[in-house]
Amino acid sequence: MSPRLADLELTGARVRVRPIDPTDAPRGFALLFQRREILDQLVYDGPANESEIVDRYSEWKRVGDDADDHLFAVDDLADDAFVGTISLRLKGHxxxxxxxxxxxxERWGRGLATDAIRLTTHLGFAHLGLGSAGAEVYSSNPASRRALEKVGYVESHEASAHTYVGCPSDVPRWVLTIQRRQFRQANPDWSPSSERVDLL
Ligand SMILES: CC(C)(COP(=O)(O)OP(=O)(O)OC[C@H]1O[C@@H](n2cnc3c(N)ncnc32)[C@H](O)[C@@H]1OP(=O)(O)O)[C@@H](O)C(=O)NCCC(=O)NCCS
Incomplete structure (x- = not known):
């Protein structure tokens, strides 16, 4: 039986990662609604209205037949504001x-995504039985590639097993992946500033 999450709070140098909550919805809606500079890079069209995002944020963990999906809030430690999300999909074993x-x-370029990716990748390797992790990045998005590379992800030319359902196949993209050993090598002296991970 693979470990499954009951709750968590991980803190890095710049962000806190925690389960998303419906109380995050008003701010999430304000940040995402019709924000093409965000949505054009995602496999997600964004919320049509606030109640849609309340529904989405009501279930931070979805256990499926094929995969377990987790949706975490990213809070900026500078002012404790909710400033983004990071998802982790786990499948296979x-x-x-x-x-x-x-x-x-408004907060791009301050290392927030890098910190959130590092914390979430650590969560997978250290606590959840993750074998490898990856992300697909449209080649119009070098900032995302750079954030992943700073954590130790490297470009992979193998057929992507990390594809999100719905990713249009005709858009040029990079696939970046990381193995547990690569993560340790890229982050030798790193650990979260604090971590609480409760498993079922
Ligand atoms: C991608 C995204 C999450 C990055 O967030 P962020 O908090 O600004 O990321 P970070 O600050 O941790 O790292 C970004 C890095 O990219 C660099 N960067 C920014 N624009 C760049 C560009 N055009 N070319 C190359 N590097 C670029 C930044 O300088 C930084 O690197 P540095 O720390 O070495 O200077 C943010 O731009 C975003 O939300 N984009 C829309 C949604 C999205 O793209 N999601 C990912 C889908 S794969």
């Missing part, structure tokens, strides 16, 4: 993980 994320454009 050992788990193959996929990460997906967005950050408030």
């Amino acid at each position: 050992p788990f193959l993980g996929s990460v997906g994320y967005w950050i408030d454009p």
Whole structure:
């Protein structure tokens, strides 16, 4: 039986990662609604209205036949504001993980996504039986590629097992992946500033 999450709070240098909550919905809607600079890079059209995002944020963990999906809030430690999300999809065993994320454009370039990716990748490897993780990045999105590379992800030319359902196949993209050993090598002296991970 693979470990399954009951709750968590992980803190890095710049962000906190925690389960998303319906109380995050008003701010999530304000940040995402019709924000093409975010949505054009995601396999998600964004919320049509606030109640849609309340529904989405009401279930931070979905256990499916094929995969377990987790949706975490990213809070900026500078002011404790909710500023984005990061998702972790786990499938197979050992788990193959996929990460997906967005950050408030007002806060881009401050290392928030990098910190959230590092924490979430650590969560998978250290606590959830993750075998490898990956992300698909449109080649129009070098900032996302760079954030992944800073954590130790490297470009892979193998057929992507990390594809999100719905990703249009005709859009040029990079696939970046990381193995547990690569994560340790890329982050040798790193650990979260604090971590609480409760398993079922
Ligand atoms: C991608 C995204 C999450 C990055 O968030 P962020 O908090 O700004 O990321 P970070 O600050 O941790 O890292 C971004 C890095 O990319 C670099 N960067 C920014 N624009 C760049 C560009 N055009 N070319 C190359 N590097 C770029 C930044 O300088 C930074 O690197 P550095 O720390 O070495 O200077 C954010 O731009 C976003 O939400 N985009 C829309 C949604 C999205 O793309 N999600 C990911 C889908 S795969």
